Amino acid sequence: MKKKYDLHAPYQPDSFKFKNxxxxxxxxxxxxxxxxxxxxxxxxxxxxxxxxxxxxxxxxxxxxxxxxxxxxxxxxxxxxxxxxxxxxxxxYSMYNMEPVGKYLLQVCTTTPCWLCGSNGVMKAIQDTIGLSHNYETTRDGYFTLLEVECLGACANAPMVQINDDFYEDLSYDRMVEIIKALQKDEIPPKGPQNGRLNAMAANGPTSLEEQAKKAGIEAA
Ligand code: FES
CATH class of the missing domain: 1.10.10 (Arc Repressor Mutant, subunit A)
Incomplete structure (x- = not known):
């Protein structure tokens, strides 16, 4: 997707110096x-x-x-x-070349995420904060939406990257809860949102079971 930017826009500051x-x-x-x-x-x-x-x-x-x-x-x-x-x-897509909201919602809509419900995640965003287009930002400056291609967390689809963190195994309801928490500047725990450990099967280890047992890993 073509990045949106304007090097002569009025929001461009006149100068910049590193603080650190x-x-x-x-x-x-x-x-x-x-x-x-x-x-x-x-x-x-x-x-x-x-x-x-x-x-x-x-x-x-x-x-x-x-x-x-x-x-x-x-x-x-x-x-x-x-x-x-x-x-x-x-x-590079990780550099934003125009101002974005405090929380940049990068929603993956590539096939695995789409099959697992990214439409519901997009709908949750639209229903809660009214964003539906790329680089659209809420008036309160809190959120910008960006639809992105695979972010490499397909085993935990559907997922959204919010600033630096991945929120995975999402549902419509969980996405609404996350947005509501962020509106209060409460940062929800990152990672899988359905209680499972990392990308392990929801019902616990299905391979390397001996090793998992030794490590004290059980079903979520
Ligand atoms: S398809 Fe969404 S993370 Fe890979």
Whole structure:
């Protein structure tokens, strides 16, 4: 899906400077001399996290995203053309290039999640907070919806990634509960939402049973 962004939009700040300069130095030092440009991805990630921390204090709140001024600053720090930084940021889906809500709901709707009920998850989001289109954000700044392809948790389908965390084995009702908790800034426990352990069968171990027994793992 094509990412939505506008480098000249009015919401773009005029300037950006890293708050955590020590982390910037540590990241750059991970790469051999002359290859510092390799730090572009972790620095973009750092931008997004710093913007999210500041954005959480705003009213309405704003989630993590990468402003153009930050990309220009990275280009300056790494001595590379700004266009190269724009290319990386616009290519990878984990970088948000326009402001998003405090909680970014990335709903997987690829086949396994779809077969297991991602339509119900999407409906729960629409019924509870009225979001149905990609990059749509609630007026209170709390939520942005994004429909995504497989996030690699198909054994626990259907699932949603909320900011950094996976919420799996979802149902319509559980998704509604999660949204209501987040509206109060209560973070529900991540992982499977139906009580099972990780991706184990709901009725307990069905293979490596001896080892599971030794580890004290039983049916949920
Ligand atoms: S299909 Fe949804 S995580 Fe793989």
């Amino acid at each position: 300069k020590k982390t910037v130095e540590e990241i750059i030092a991970r790469y051999p001399k002359g290859c510092q440009q390799s730090a572009v991805m972790p620095l973009l990630d750092l931008v997004q996290r710093e913007v999210a921390v500041d954005g959480a204090k705003l009213s309405p709140p704003v989630g993590g995203w990468v402003p153009r001024a930050a990309m220009d600053h990275i280009a300056e720090v790494l001595e590379m053309p700004p266009m190269k930084v724009y290319e990386v940021a616009s290519f």
